[in-house]
Amino acid sequence: MIEGVKITPLKTIADDRGKIMHMLRSDAEHFSKFGEVYFSFVNNGVIKAWHYHKEMTINYAVPVGKIDFVLYDSREESSTFGETQVITMSPEDYFLVTVPPRVWNGFKGLSTEPAMVVNCTDIPHRGDEIERLDFNTDKIPFKWD
Numbered sequence: 569m570i571e572g573v574k575i576t577p578l579k580t581i582a583d584d585r586g587k588i589m590h591m592l593r594s595d596a597e598h599f600s601k602f603g604e605v606y607f608s609f610v611n612n613g614v615i616k617a618w619h620y621h622k623e624m625t626i627n628y629a630v631p632v633g634k635i636d637f638v639l640y641d642s643r644e645e646s647s648t649f650g651e652t653q654v655i656t657m658s659p660e661d662y663f664l665v666t667v668p669p670r671v672w673n674g675f676k677g678l679s680t681e682p683a684m685v686v687n688c689t690d691i692p693h694r695g696d697e698i699e700r701l702d703f704n705t706d707k708i709p710f711k712w713d
């Protein structure tokens with residue numbers, strides 16, 4: 569596991585009418601503060617990568633569809649410096665992934681239907697705190713299939 573990344577199992581409560589899927593509560597141990605919630609949709613086979621947040625802690629859940637969420641640690645002071653990690657996310661195996669700032673990340677849509685990635689952040693989106701690299705950059709040792 570990349571240093572500072574947390575995976576928290578989430579409950580799904582289903583009944584005859586539908587279901588409730590938990591995401592994040594203000595009294596959770598891994599909650600810091602609220603910035604913004606947004607929904608990023610990714611079509612089958614599409615790669616949205618790479619993003620790097622200088623300040624934002626991200627909290628991802630995938631209540632619809634399926635993705636491979638990939639992390640790369642470029643923090644020289646980190647115990648997992650240079651490592652990559654792949655986390656498959658979907659409603660069938662439902663959990664929250666918390667990622668601290670300064671960890672490169674991106675995802676690929678795996679489901680036929682567009683996957684919905686919910687991000688509950690600790691600061692509002694700001695373009696100037698994001699760095700980006702092409703998905704096929706040679707600066708990150710990961711090859712998307």
Ligand SMILES: Cc1cn([C@H]2C[C@H](O)[C@@H](COP(=O)(O)OP(=O)(O)O[C@H]3O[C@H](C)C(=O)[C@H](O)[C@H]3O)O2)c(=O)[nH]c1=O
Nearest residue numbers: 604606607608609616617619626685686687693695698
């Ligand atoms: C998130 C956001 C985006 N935008 C604009 C910026 C771009 O012109 C456009 C698409 O954004 P982006 O290319 O960053 O979209 P994704 O690749 O889906 O990534 C976004 O959603 C994933 C899940 C992330 O966590 C990223 O941090 C977030 O940037 O919407 C805004 O104007 N306001 C916003 O709050």
